[in-house]
Amino acid sequence: MTHVLSDVSTMTTRGLRLVARDTDAMITAVVLPVIILLMFVLVFGGALDTGTEYIDYVTPGVILLAAGFGAANTAMAVERDMSGGMVDRLRSMPVNAWTVLSGHVVASLVKNLATTAIVFGVSILLGFRPQVTALEWLAAVGMILLFVGWITWLATLVGVLVRSPDAAGGFSFFVMFLPYVSSAFVPVDTLPSWLRGFAEHQPVTPVIETVRGLLTGDVAGTPGLADPGGTAALAITWCVGLGLVFAVAAGLAFRARR
Numbered sequence: 001m002t003h004v005l006s007d008v009s010t011m012t013t014r015g016l017r018l019v020a021r022d023t024d025a026m027i028t029a030v031v032l033p034v035i036i037l038l039m040f041v042l043v044f045g046g047a048l049d050t051g052t053e054y055i056d057y058v059t060p061g062v063i064l065l066a067a068g069f070g071a072a073n074t075a076m077a078v079e080r081d082m083s084g085g086m087v088d089r090l091r092s093m094p095v096n097a098w099t100v101l102s103g104h105v106v107a108s109l110v111k112n113l114a115t116t117a118i119v120f121g122v123s124i125l126l127g128f129r130p131q132v133t134a135l136e137w138l139a140a141v142g143m144i145l146l147f148v149g150w151i152t153w154l155a156t157l158v159g160v161l162v163r164s165p166d167a168a169g170g171f172s173f174f175v176m177f178l179p180y181v182s183s184a185f186v187p188v189d190t191l192p193s194w195l196r197g198f199a200e201h202q203p204v205t206p207v208i209e210t211v212r213g214l215l216t217g218d219v220a221g222t223p224g225l226a227d228p229g230g231t232a233a234l235a236i237t238w239c240v241g242l243g244l245v246f247a248v249a250a251g252l253a254f255r256a257r258r
Contacts (some may be wrong), residue, residue, distance in 0.1 A: 003127045004035040007096045011103025012110075014208035018077060019111050024153050030115050033066035040185060041126055044075065050187055052216070056130075059123040059213040061184025064204060066119050067148045068175035071155040073233040078159025079168040082257065098254050101156050106210050108152040109145060116144060130215040140214040143235060147207045160257060178204045203238035210235040 020057050045054035075133040158171045210232045
């Protein structure tokens with residue numbers, strides 16, 4: 001176990017160095033969510049009625065969107081390791097080669113915490129004023145980390161399976177789609193009936209409602225998720241369940257790929 005933890009620590013440090021060196025990807029992962037936040041708050045916010053201040057409503061959704069962009073970059077980083085010979089070198093050494101996957105996941109968690117803090121800072125400048133206790137802050141951060149965890153393991157699986165950086169980059173389209181078809185930007189009861197069912201029962205919606213409830217005390221726009229405790233339990237179940245499935249699938253795909 002000590003050997004495994006040492007390998008994971010080494011690969012995490014390597015992943016963070018790769019993130020720091022890829023300044024273009026880092027800037028995009030930070031700037032794009034901030035631009036989306038500014039656009040929705042300053043351009044569309046005055047026309048959207050969510051029953052509360054729009055900056056309070058939209059901030060949790062943009063935070064998860066930022067996490068999704070970070071996960072898309074993880075898919076490309078994993079693919080480069082798989083096709084560039086890095087993993088082949090590890091297989092020939094007394095190293096647990098699969099720890100490269102865990103290193104990318106942990107590095108993604110650290111990176112997304114940084115981008116989340118920046119988005120929080122911009123939202124506070126725009127008027128976001130969460131009235132929460134220290135315990136609620138910790139619970140919100142924990143929920144965000146659970147979300148980042150499962151979506152990063154999904155990105156890792158994509159990076160192992162695909163055979164080109166372009167294919168790995170295509171994962172970002174999937175990541176961008178889920179928050180938009182949820183309660184991130186508008187209440188789901190304003191969506192067409194044929195789309196509302198998907199928005200209410202996909203994994204992003206309960207996560208957003210949980211984070212929103214923790215930060216603002218309001219679970220709005222999702223009739224099927226009116227109970228905050230039930231919403232949090234559902235969000236945790238989604239994140240833990242999907243995280244385990246994608247982590248196991250990524251490990252199996254990694255062992256099978258040569």
